[in-house]
Amino acid sequence: MALVEYADAALEVRAVFDDIKAARGVPDVNNFWKALAVHPPTLKRTWESLKQVMAPGALDPLTKEMLYLAASAAAGCAYCTASHTAAARAKGMTDAMHGELLAVLGMAAETNRLAEALRVPIDQGL
Amino acid sequence: MALVEYADAALEVRAVFDDIKAARGVPDVNNFWKALAVHPPTLKRTWESLKQVMAPGALDPLTKEMLYLAASAAAGCAYCTASHTAAARAKGMTDAMHGELLAVLGMAAETNRLAEALRVPIDQGL
Amino acid sequence: MALVEYADAALEVRAVFDDIKAARGVPDVNNFWKALAVHPPTLKRTWESLKQVMAPGALDPLTKEMLYLAASAAAGCAYCTASHTAAARAKGMTDAMHGELLAVLGMAAETNRLAEALRVPIDQGL
Amino acid sequence: MALVEYADAALEVRAVFDDIKAARGVPDVNNFWKALAVHPPTLKRTWESLKQVMAPGALDPLTKEMLYLAASAAAGCAYCTASHTAAARAKGMTDAMHGELLAVLGMAAETNRLAEALRVPIDQGL
Amino acid sequence: MALVEYADAALEVRAVFDDIKAARGVPDVNNFWKALAVHPPTLKRTWESLKQVMAPGALDPLTKEMLYLAASAAAGCAYCTASHTAAARAKGMTDAMHGELLAVLGMAAETNRLAEALRVPIDQGL
């Protein structure tokens, strides 16, 4: 799949790339955005949504990033696992926190599988 | 699938049930444990592992519980989603926090899928 | 989704139902086949394939059925987990065997997740 | 993700590596364990659990290994599929057995998907 | 999980519900939207995105809806499979088209699984 570099990008794509770079204080955007640029409306919509969702709120940015990582690893997306591990580290995830996150992920996978294999009925009141 | 009630349980199963009830301060264990009791060694090992993994550490109990919920929802386990949503609420997850967690989950699912459908190469240095 | 009963079925559907009943020695087919009958070519092709795949060969019928159950539970299909648990029991899976199968399933889920979350490189020579 | 080699490992990690090497009669541990060593408690707990789960019991070691492979392939874990295919071969899985296992996996995937797409209700009595 | 009915909804939620009802010409919104209303920003963002994505373009509405159904069934979401099957039928999917879609879904599941279990290398030039 082609990656669209800034120099070759249409104006509407450059505008999104510029916004990502400014928001994150980085000199270039990740491959994800360069790949998504093959469809400018999806690039723009996805970035606008991500900005809104990841803004600080009731949950702090590190917690949101670790949740993103947990969901990405659970979905088995290698690219997403790599990029959100890096993002979480940049936001303050230590080795110890990462280790515990991995332990939770592994445990969740095991109990998820057991609950489904046993077809456990949902507890009353939930 | 049969659920093993305390009154009908073997001694080794009762010992695990007693430990769960004491650790959580609840009068009865969830259906998950009653279902798992069909295989006592798996019941005991799973509970011992869960206790170790979910103990407070570099991550606080609420963060661990929300990560567990994120992984369970991403894996599509309805039972686990229901029980860990309840557990996270019991540990302090507010409506606003839950809403933001849902938003992160949805966004992660979308970008995970796009990254895989576009086969985005992992960024250099990650 | 509608289930097609024998009495209401077209001749080509009845022929498949008859073959399933004869091969399995059962008075009626499972809901899966009644649901699949909404598309007779898929009903016929799926049954012919299943018959071929599940025939005794280098693996015995019980091992095949437990592999089918393991794959179905790992894929999170509740219907399939229910029906292949019953089929494996009918072919000789004891409580102890079922318990160990569950333990393997849970362990596989945990290590699968950890291997993906850590992006472990495949060992040389494999 | 960094792999922890024996020479650079802490004592608690070396102890687990030594136990794996002794149990399996191999000169070095697989990358999975080297990767997991970034979090020693998870390394230790995972190995202890795996040893318990994979010990011979009501199911023989080859059957357990093939179930592990089936679950890993169904979960789409490339690393796990590679390593458990090799492990199953080492325990006696022939080409013919592997071929039939693949056929069951493919058939299960197809019927799992059809059962879910048709939302087939679970048969009475199951 | 609570469903938010129009009568009990906040103004910002009612505005989205009104827009959905107008766009679709229906007297009430589906449960999905009532559930999503627990987090109004996610409700609004999701609806705005969906409207944009499902608008006619290079692909016609029926094709988009069938692709949505295929992705939902492949992801194993029962609610989504039910609602997008109904939506596709409303947009013109006949029994024959549905049957062929199911056949493609089943075949894709089987070959996806086989390709992953065999770790097939991507063909040169792709």
Place this chain on the structure above:
Amino acid sequence: MALVEYADAALEVRAVFDDIKAARGVPDVNNFWKALAVHPPTLKRTWESLKQVMAPGALDPLTKEMLYLAASAAAGCAYCTASHTAAARAKGMTDAMHGELLAVLGMAAETNRLAEALRVPIDQGL
């Protein structure tokens, strides 16, 4: 995993390869078929099924191919995503159509996840 080349293939494998090449007008078969050739009965059955399923019917070949791609991407199969993207392009999928397909896939992933995380009850009448 070994790929079986035509020159090294048994007669029953060559017969399938010949049929694939003739049906598709290509000089060689894809890696998928070369990998599947390790189990000739599965190779033959899979090809016969695929031929039947992908034949023109109530759905045209391009629509079937895009549905195959949507299901493969939703299942996270990298090989399948690559090969069916190429196949869909060969059958007429333009950049604009591909972009819209990606947008639908991403949106479906997001709403699938939200519906499951919220455990939305299926709407009455569906």
